[in-house]
Amino acid sequence: MELLLVIFLAILTVFVAIAFYYEHPKAEIPHGFSQRQKLYVFHYILNFVFGLAKFLEKVGITSELYFLRTIMDGIPPLKDKHLLIEDFKFEKVEVRIYQPKMATTGLRRGILYFHGGIGQLGSIRAYERTCCYFARKSNSVVVSVGYRLAPEHPYPSQFEDCLTATIHFMRTAQDYGVNPLRVIVCGDSSGGTLTAAVAQALVNRRDLPKLRAQILIYPFLQCVDFNLPSYQQNEGVPVLLKERALALGLRYLNKELSATEAVFKVSPIPEDLQLKYQKWVSPDHIPHEFKARGYKPSTTRPFSKELYTLVRPGFDPIFSPLLAEDSVIAQLPEAFILTCEFDVLRDDGLLYKKRLEDHGIKVTWCHLQEGFHGTVFLAVCGGVIAFQSGSKGLEKIVDFLGLM
Structure with missing residues (x-):
């Protein structure tokens, strides 16, 4: 029975x-x-x-989130016999450090990895394979940061944890066999957001060495314009559907999901800020070849003070690093930016690339012509869920690390 x-x-x-x-x-x-x-x-x-x-x-x-987290954490971890893997706490932030066992002359480069998951999903365990891959293939010490997740720990706790872990590691890098002048921050998706935000937060620190580089893997970088060409062309392309991206983003900010519809009917940005942000976030700055699959300019929408009050936290550079002031952008370290053709976030990466280059910051750009959001993460998971584009992206990232 x-x-x-x-x-x-x-x-x-x-x-x-x-x-x-x-x-x-x-x-x-x-x-x-x-x-x-x-x-x-x-x-x-x-x-x-x-x-x-x-x-x-x-x-x-x-809960929906607990179930999704359990599924992600169910990815079998990959214990690599060539790596020493240990758990630590940097201040109160949980981290897992991957150190190559192979002897080397001198100090290694260090990579702080901030996982994706829109601030609500992902974990050290879920990204074990990713961090093992980069540690092994690039002969680097990798620090996987287990930042706290929303909604239990509201935004911007995630940024605060990543910044805390980065500062701690930069101060103690030699304890882990790392040259403090060769520290790199790296992350995918919302982890790319955190990477950009941490790099920006450190530009005026005189008590720390400068970051060597930042690696942004299909990052989310702005919430000003959800009608850019990549959002129009890829709104129904897996895995990050436009509707899903907006819903998860609002939930990350602890805002009502009903606001997703309002975003397309009214504008949450007052006129003075629109003029300011258009210098950095505009389809006019997207190269013509990325509009070839279709693009329809958006119509003017009336301003809604109520919606502005609701989503205003999203205009902070911590959440939207593309909106940082020029004085900050001009001091950023060298960057590697990976974009995917079939990704709603493609144009975020293209716009950030332009801003960095306009200020003389060296950018290595990798565009995956058959890439989609999440392809790099799936590639390290291997098996039937791996796609050719993700493998190519991994190779390009490792090549870049070799130059650092």
Whole structure:
């Protein structure tokens, strides 16, 4: 009898999860994508997971975020016999350090890695394979930062933890066999946001050595314009659908999800700030070749003071590093920026590249023509979920590290 009940509940769960799955927009993958069917399958599986997470929260079994975190943490860790892996605390921030066992002359480079997950997902465990890969392939000491997650620890706790860990490591780098002049910050997606924000926060510190470089992997960098060409062209391309990006971003800021619709009807930016931000965030700054797949200029929307008050925290450079003042941008370290053609965040990376180069900052740019959001993370996971674009991106990052 108990077995029948379990089977019944399992079948019910699947059918209800499927219903939630169909609430999501359908995938829109361009025909030129060589691994198109594979990405479709991955998209369907991912939507099903999101649907199941919603269902489990609706019926009171577990929260949506806890379920999604559990799924991510379920990626089997990769223990590398060539690495010494130890857990530490930098102040109150949990970190895991990956040190190559192979003997070397002199001090190594150090990499602080900030994982993605829109401030609510991801962990040291989920990114074990990523950090092992970079430590092994680049012969570097990698520090994976286990920053606190929202909503339990509201924004900007995530930035504060990453900054604390970075300062601690820069002061103690030699204790871990690292040259303090060869410290690099790196992150993917929202981890790229944190990377840019930490690099900006350190430009005026005279008590620390300068960062050697920053590596931004398909970063989120602004919440001023969600109608840039990449948002229009890739709104239905997995894995970061436009609707999903806005919803998770608002939840990260602890704001009402109903505001996602309002963002497209009214403007949350007063006229004086619009004029200021247009210098940095505008489709006019996107090269013409990135508009070839289609772009329709947005129409003028009326200003809403209510919406501005709601989303105002998002205009802080900690959340939107592309909005930092010129005096900060001009002092930033050398950068590696990875963008993906089929990613809503593509143009964020292109605009930041332009801002850095306009101020004389050296930028190494890697554009994955068949890349999509998350492809680098999937590549280190390996197996059937790895895509060719992600492997290419990993190789380019390691090549850049070799020059540092």
